[in-house]
Amino acid sequence: MSGNSGDQVAREEARLAAALRSREPPPPCPATGPKIAVENFSASFDGAAVLRGITLEVCPRERLAIIGPASSGKTTFLRSLNRLNDLSPAFSMSGRILIDGQDIYDPGVDVAALRRRVGMVYAVPVPLPWTVYENLAYGPRLAGVRDRARLDALVESSLRSAFLWDEVKDRLREPATNLSGGQQQRLCLARVLALEPEVLLLDEPCSGLDPISTAKIEDALADLRSRYAIVLVTNNTKQAARASERTAFFLMGELIEVGPTVQVFTNPAHRRTSDYITGHFG
Amino acid sequence: MRKEKVIAGVLAALALTAISALAVIASFIFKEGLPIIAKVGLAEFIFSGNWHPLDGEFGILPMIVGSLAVTAGAMVIGVVFGLGCAVLLTQFCPPRIVSVIKPSIELLAGIPSVVYGFMGVAILVPLIREHLGGPGLSVLASSVVLGVMVLPTVTSISVDALQAVPRAYFEGSVALGATVWQTTHMVTLRAARSGIVAAVILGMGRAVGETMAVIMVAGNTLDLPHSILDPVRTLTSNIALEMGYAAGDHRKALFATAVVLLAIIMVLNSIALAVSRRLPAGRQAGRAAKAAAR
Amino acid sequence: MRASPRLTQAASLGLMWGLAAATIGVLAFIIIYILAHGLPHVTWGFLTESPRSMGREGGVLPMIVGTAWVAGLAVVIAAPVGVATAIYLTEYTREGRLTAVIRFGADCLAGIPSIIFGLFGFVFFVITLGMGLSIVSGALTLAVMVLPTIIRTSEEAIRAVPQAYRDVSFGLGSTRWQMVTQVVLRSALPGIGTGIVLSIGRSISETAAVMLTAGSALGLPRTAFDSSRTLALHFYTLSREGISMPNAYATASVLILAILAVNLSAYWLMRRLAAGGR
Numbered sequence: 001m002s003g004n005s006g007d008q009v010a011r012e013e014a015r016l017a018a019a020l021r022s023r024e025p026p027p028p029c030p031a032t033g034p035k036i037a038v039e040n041f042s043a044s045f046d047g048a049a050v051l052r053g054i055t056l057e058v059c060p061r062e063r064l065a066i067i068g069p070a071s072s073g074k075t076t077f078l079r080s081l082n083r084l085n086d087l088s089p090a091f092s093m094s095g096r097i098l099i100d101g102q103d104i105y106d107p108g109v110d111v112a113a114l115r116r117r118v119g120m121v122y123a124v125p126v127p128l129p130w131t132v133y134e135n136l137a138y139g140p141r142l143a144g145v146r147d148r149a150r151l152d153a154l155v156e157s158s159l160r161s162a163f164l165w166d167e168v169k170d171r172l173r174e175p176a177t178n179l180s181g182g183q184q185q186r187l188c189l190a191r192v193l194a195l196e197p198e199v200l201l202l203d204e205p206c207s208g209l210d211p212i213s214t215a216k217i218e219d220a221l222a223d224l225r226s227r228y229a230i231v232l233v234t235n236n237t238k239q240a241a242r243a244s245e246r247t248a249f250f251l252m253g254e255l256i257e258v259g260p261t262v263q264v265f266t267n268p269a270h271r272r273t274s275d276y277i278t279g280h281f282g
Numbered sequence: 283m284r285k286e287k288v289i290a291g292v293l294a295a296l297a298l299t300a301i302s303a304l305a306v307i308a309s310f311i312f313k314e315g316l317p318i319i320a321k322v323g324l325a326e327f328i329f330s331g332n333w334h335p336l337d338g339e340f341g342i343l344p345m346i347v348g349s350l351a352v353t354a355g356a357m358v359i360g361v362v363f364g365l366g367c368a369v370l371l372t373q374f375c376p377p378r379i380v381s382v383i384k385p386s387i388e389l390l391a392g393i394p395s396v397v398y399g400f401m402g403v404a405i406l407v408p409l410i411r412e413h414l415g416g417p418g419l420s421v422l423a424s425s426v427v428l429g430v431m432v433l434p435t436v437t438s439i440s441v442d443a444l445q446a447v448p449r450a451y452f453e454g455s456v457a458l459g460a461t462v463w464q465t466t467h468m469v470t471l472r473a474a475r476s477g478i479v480a481a482v483i484l485g486m487g488r489a490v491g492e493t494m495a496v497i498m499v500a501g502n503t504l505d506l507p508h509s510i511l512d513p514v515r516t517l518t519s520n521i522a523l524e525m526g527y528a529a530g531d532h533r534k535a536l537f538a539t540a541v542v543l544l545a546i547i548m549v550l551n552s553i554a555l556a557v558s559r560r561l562p563a564g565r566q567a568g569r570a571a572k573a574a575a576r
Numbered sequence: 577m578r579a580s581p582r583l584t585q586a587a588s589l590g591l592m593w594g595l596a597a598a599t600i601g602v603l604a605f606i607i608i609y610i611l612a613h614g615l616p617h618v619t620w621g622f623l624t625e626s627p628r629s630m631g632r633e634g635g636v637l638p639m640i641v642g643t644a645w646v647a648g649l650a651v652v653i654a655a656p657v658g659v660a661t662a663i664y665l666t667e668y669t670r671e672g673r674l675t676a677v678i679r680f681g682a683d684c685l686a687g688i689p690s691i692i693f694g695l696f697g698f699v700f701f702v703i704t705l706g707m708g709l710s711i712v713s714g715a716l717t718l719a720v721m722v723l724p725t726i727i728r729t730s731e732e733a734i735r736a737v738p739q740a741y742r743d744v745s746f747g748l749g750s751t752r753w754q755m756v757t758q759v760v761l762r763s764a765l766p767g768i769g770t771g772i773v774l775s776i777g778r779s780i781s782e783t784a785a786v787m788l789t790a791g792s793a794l795g796l797p798r799t800a801f802d803s804s805r806t807l808a809l810h811f812y813t814l815s816r817e818g819i820s821m822p823n824a825y826a827t828a829s830v831l832i833l834a835i836l837a838v839n840l841s842a843y844w845l846m847r848r849l850a851a852g853g854r
Contacts, residue, residue, distance in 0.1 A: 084746060089670050116749035126740040129763060138758070139748040188744075195748060289753050290668050296660035300727065301681025303720045307688065307696045314699060366595035374589060383596055385843050390603050392774075392835050394781030396812045397828055401606050403815070430602055463585035484687070491689025493784040494812060518691045522784055525695070537699075540692050551687045 029059035033101065035199060035229040036081065041095035043076055043085065050076045052253045053095070058199075063221060063230040065244035065261065067237055069276065073253040074233045078201050081231065082118035083111050099199070116143055119192030123204040125184035127176035132168055135176045135187060139195040154194045162190035163220045182213025189220060200230045207235060218243045237277050241265050249273045311544060315537035327538065333504050335524070335532040342539055344506050348421075348514030349490055349546070351507060352500065355425025356432055356489040361482055363429070364436025368481075371437070372444040373466050391434035399498030402427040407499060416511030419501030424514070427495050432485040439484060443477020444470060480558035487550045490543070493518040517543045607832060614829030617822045623830070627794055631810065632820045636827055638796040642711065642804030643834075645797060646790055647779035649715035650722060655772050657719075658726025659761075662768075665727075666734045667756050686724035693721045694788035702789055709803040714790030718782060722775035729774070733767025734760055770845045777838035780831070783808040807831045 034057035043051040051073045058064050066074050076085060083104060085091040096103050104114055116139065128135055136155040137145075145151055155172070159165040164186040168179065176187055185205060192200065202221075206214040221230060221243055234240050240247050241261060248258035249270075257269050268274045319327050322340050330341025367387060371380055402423055411418030447470050455465040471478070501513020502523060515523075521536050521543075528536055625635035661682070665675055697717030707713045737760050745755040761768070783806075791803030792813065805813075807827055814824035 082747070084743065087743075087746060112749045112751050112754075114749075115747055120747040122740070122743065122747070124740065126738070126744050128741055128744060128759060138745075142748060142750045142754055142758075191748065286751055286753060290664075293660050293664040293668055294674075296657050297664035297678050299657045300661060300685055300723055301677055303723070304681045304684050306700065307685075307692070307720070310696055310699050310704075311692065363595050363599055366592045367599055370592040370596050374592070383600065385839070386600050386603050388843075389836070389839050390599070392777045392781065392839050393603075393606060394783065394808050394811075394831055394835065396781075396783050396808050396815075397606065397610065397832065400811070400815050400824075400828065401609070405609075433599060461581045461585045463588050464581055467588075487687050491687075491691070493689065493691040498812075498816065518689060518784075521691050521695065522787070525698070525788060537695060540695050543689065544692060547687055547689065548684075551684065555683070 034058060035060040037098040039096040041097055043080055043093045046090040050253050054255050056248060056255060056258060058229050058231060060229050061225060062246060063225050063232060063244040065240035065247045066233045066250060067240045067247060068250035072250040074250050075203055078203050078231060078233050081201055082115045082120055116195045117197055118199040118201060119195050119197035120201045121188050121192055121205050123207050125181060125188045127184050127187055129177060131173050132176045133172040136191050136194050139191060158190040158193035161193050161224060162186040163216050164190055182209050185209060186217060200228045202232045204233055204235055206239065311537055311540050314534055315541040318531055318534040319538045331506060335535060340535040344504055345515050345517045345520045347506055349516040351421050351514060352424040352428060352496060352516055353486055353489040355421060356428030357486055359426060359429025360432035360436050360485050364433045365440055367437045368440035368444055369466060371441055373462060387434050387437050395492060395495040398427050398431055399495035402499035414511055417501060417513055419499055419513045421507055421510040421512060421514055423499040424496050427499050428489045428492055431492060431495060432488045435488050436481045436485040439481035440478050443474040447473040476557050480554045483550050483554035487547050490546055491518060493522050497522055610825060610828045610832050614825030617826035618829050622826055626796060630819055631814050631823055636810060638794060639805055639807045639810045642797055643780055643806040645711045646714045646718060646786060646806055647776050650718035650779045651772055651776050653715060653719040654723045654726050658723050659730045659768060661727045662730035662734055663756055665731055682724040682727045690721060690782055691784040693717050694785035697785060697789035709791030711790055711797055711800045711802060711804050714786045717785050717789045718779045721785060722778055725775050726771050729771025730768045733764035737763045766845045766848045770842045773838055773842040773845060777835055780834055781808055783812055
């Protein structure tokens with residue numbers, strides 16, 4: 001709300017409240033079971049606990065927002081879901097994370113294949129220093145796709161899903177670094193979509209973006225919800241309210257509460273949740 | 283997964299090449315050189331001035347003195363010019379001029395040592411002979427030639443050290459009313475001290491080890507020098523000059539000369555390493571902190 | 577009584593500009609002097625003929641071929657090992673005792689004088705392994721000599737690749753090796769190339785080590801196991817033994833031009849690195 005007049009703030013709040021009221025509570029996970037089941041998961045770096053006993057489920061077609069103040073373990077949790085934390089030798093964990101009922105920390109799991117199923121968009125858009133097309137084709141090529149027509153199709157469909165196609169369809173051979181910040185972040189989203197993943201992880205994807213770019217990403221997510229399980233870590237509680245079916249609140253490495261977004265925002269079970277949402281700390 | 287393990291193993295094996303090569307080099311040089319030192323006696327070998335290999339007399343004192351004298355002279359020139367260039371490049375120079383001076387100094391490092399030696403013989407030696415006396419082929423000529431040759435080493439490592447000094451030191455000092463020059467010699471140079479010392483010592487290593495240029499301008503006599511206008515022979519030239527025809531104990535004595543040379547280099551490198559540890563400590567800490575923050 | 581700070585600054589600045597100007601002056605003088613004396617003698621025949629009567633007449637074709645062989649082979653051997661070492665140090669291991677040992681080895685190698693490499697190459701490759709005075713012996717010796725340079729420049733170039741690229745690549749499902757070959761090496765290529773090009777330059781200009789390992793045969797080498805005199809050694813011999821000054825200058829000119837070409841390409845690569853690093 002930097003620099004906005006009080007009038008605008010009030011209007012914004014009213015719109016948010018209306019959005020929350022009109023939102024239907026999410027359906028329970030279908031009988032096929034949750035897409036992701038986290039069971040008593042703890043993580044630490046060099047012995048310092050970062051996550052403690054997290055138990056949480058994500059349904060196949062929903063957007064789960066994770067909110068909480070800085071260093072509450074949100075990013076570590078997200079990076080645990082596709083085993084990116086493994087890259088740090090200091091990382092150790094306990095508990096289980098199941099995707100489609102299979103433990104992803106099982107020794108027999110092909111980590112590269114897991115990461116293709118569970119795509120990740122980072123806080124800062126990092127286009128690789130190549131052309132737009134090469135950026136998008138990189139993931140499929142890693143997975144062994146060589147056919148030119150198939151690559152072209154994947155590039156186009158992922159760009160369309162990220163609402164970026166119209167802006168870059170004539171610039172596919174340009175360096176991706178020439179795109180604007182907002183376009184770069186949608187490129188990073190598209191790059192993950194080109195993997196045809198099952199789960200989308202987004203780590204504060206809009207933290208550096210202007211409101212218009214943020215809106216485009218949120219629109220894309222609303223669209224993608226019909227196809228993916230989406231976990232969205234965000235610092236922006238309003239974004240969580242706008243762009244999720246359920247919300248989880250993390251504090252100091254613990255899950256304080258999780259529930260339908262409407263409920264977490266209008267009638268939270270815990271005092272600390274409401275304090276955070278109303279801006280008393282964090 | 284399996285393939286990754288194989289790749290990691292192959293890379294690790296290749297990464298051990300450098301240290302293995304070092305071990306093989308050291309073992310061969312020592313294996314060939316140490317027996318003759320044992321036979322002659324270390325004290326005799328190092329402190330005797332008689333080098334008559336065909337009569338079985340192996341004393342390399344003149345070569346040790348020659349190497350040290352030539353190196354000391356080279357450092358005077360290399361340090362004055364090298365440090366001057368480094369300070370100029372990092373503190374005072376507009377970027378456009380840096381982009382001329384820096385590649386030039388790198389090019390200076392690329393010129394073959396035989397060309398330096400040749401220029402010494404063609405230009406410097408006659409100058410010395412005519413204006414200062416003596417044969418011209420001398421400690422002085424070698425020092426000047428070597429000084430120019432080590433200048434790039436001193437400059438580039440000093441530039442790194444000076445650039446590692448936090449900009450805030452400079453700004454803090456200038457904000458207190460110091461001129462840029464006062465800041466440079468009272469703050470920046472002092473902060474970069476250990477890096478500069480390392481630069482000087484690595485330059486010394488270069489100078490002690492240089493061979494072809496010195497052969498061409500040093501004169502290569504076997505006498506102890508008494509002035510900087512006297513000719514000398516260095517440890518390196520002793521090896522290069524006689525290796526072509528040496529056999530038996532004579533050849534072994536040349537390897538023993540290499541052992542002494544290696545010992546000198548090792549001492550210099552250890553000092554440089556110990557001194558420069560203090561400088562990259564800050565950088566390493568920074569890197570560790572960065573890694574921990576991930 | 578102290579001089580005013582401004583005056584001291586002006587004086588020391590003047591001195592430093594003088595030192596830098598003298599340094600550049602020496603460089604310019606060497607290049608111009610050699611080229612002025614040598615270029616007139618660098619004819620087509622000089623570049624394409626073999627030397628006659630010990631180099632008093634004729635050209636330097638065998639030396640050009642020999643130099644290219646020795647320097648090229650040295651780098652072909654050293655580059656894969658050096659780059660692999662750098663990859664191992666940066667991507668495949670955590671800092672610890674092993675990396676300390678590897679770095680120590682490279683640092684020590686970098687400090688060893690070339691004449692000692694020559695001695696080593698002579699007893700090891702020439703005699704012990706029975707390769708004789710040959711292009712292979714010379715190239716292997718030079719490969720060990722330039723290895724530390726390639727390791728260091730490659731490591732620096734690889735470290736300069738943003739960590740985020742690695743995260744992105746892993747996130748998109750690459751194995752470590754795919755990440756290294758397709759993302760890291762691709763970004764670090766100009767830096768690695770600079771190190772390799774500078775190593776070629778160093779191999780071309782080296783004299784002491786090749787004198788003892790590649791020998792000084794004057795003929796055109798037929799195979800890599802033939803002895804061959806390099807340009808630098810030929811120049812040394814011609815000038816030192818006073819065989820032919822015009823041919824010495826001409827040989828030096830060819831040598832200097834080769835070094836200039838090498839340094840210019842290294843410089844060009846570095847500018848690409850600076851431009852592409854965004």
